[in-house]
Amino acid sequence: MSQPVDWGPPPAERADAARNRRLLLATAREMLAAHGADKLTMDGLAERAGLGKGTVFRRFGTRAGIFQALLDDDERAFQQQVLSGPPPLGPGAPPLDRLTAYGRARIGFLISNREIARAAIDGRDPVRPGTEGPMSRGHIRLLLGQLRLGAADLDVLATQLTAALDGPLLLYLSSDALAGDAADNVAGRLARGWEDLIRRVARP
Template sequence: MAPVESDPIPLERPRAERADAARNRRLLLDTARRMIAETGAGNVTMDGLAEQAGVGKGTVYRRFRTRAGIFTALLDEEERGFQQRVLSGPPPLGPGGDPVDRLIAYGQGRITFLLEHHAVARAALDRNQPVPVGGPGLTRMHIRLLLDQAGVGGDHLDALTLQLAAALEGPVLLYLATPEPEGPAADGAREHESTRVLRSLAEGWQTLVTRVCRT
């Protein structure tokens, strides 16, 4: 089946904001990024963010509601950049390539994205809320589209889509929930472990998709 030139997947758009609200949001997110770079995600608090940004605590609480909300907003901004590459970037991640190659590239790109942002992604998990399963909406929609283009799934297309989305997101969430190394050698150990996990998950995803789609 010939590949399509674009994907009919809408990129979610943020609600329009008042100018002052938009300025506060940008200030808070920029300040949060600076704090993460300087002291690590674990040291970012609602009160600390308000102090560093020079705004009232109420502004931070109204904007993000919880500490996890700060990191969710940061991850959302990065997510939009990834989505844009999927929707309009060069193949195989973007439109124009073989659907199976695109599915492999999407999974590997998604894994890479989450591991590169693992500290923020981990902090965005609200322990008071259920852990998300099956991947975000874009992941499920995109996998379904590519499976359909590849002629895979048939009557079980929706079930296969959910299973592949869960296989893609589940291992990463498990990784995000594991303790990080501490101490003087933490940075090197963390980088080594991230590289190992990334390689393993990326290769596993390629094997899974190849066996499902090209057997």
């Protein structure tokens, strides 16, 4: 049987650096909640957190780096739910149920983090074709292996399913369709589409 995917621990940090990181991320989230992503700047974050501008620049590098760090923080929390949370998203459910639950949860995660994801894209370093989520392909490949799909090329199939899951969401990141209650409708439609796709792939 395939072994669980190991995404590894976060890089080790000095105590003071870890404390500053937690403070900056918490402060950035407060500013996001109060004023939105457009109002979050490097200088403003430094002032609000009571830290020097140099500390903020060394930590994040660019304004987009703030949002990349926020997204990474949320990503790790999401990974923990997949690795050790309750089933069917976490261990303990049949692989088809876990694969379905993963897609539904991932769609909800991407849509709820769309504002941060948009701001995390640095125009000087555009998203390259083939870029995929940090955990999707590995986890999908693991669960496909447990489904016993015969002669299917599981590596290719995992890549294609990852694109089907994460790819369309990228199109919605800047869409007005996600404003207000419409986001729930989009999330529901995408989740139902994912479940239908997975059940068709797994059909004997």
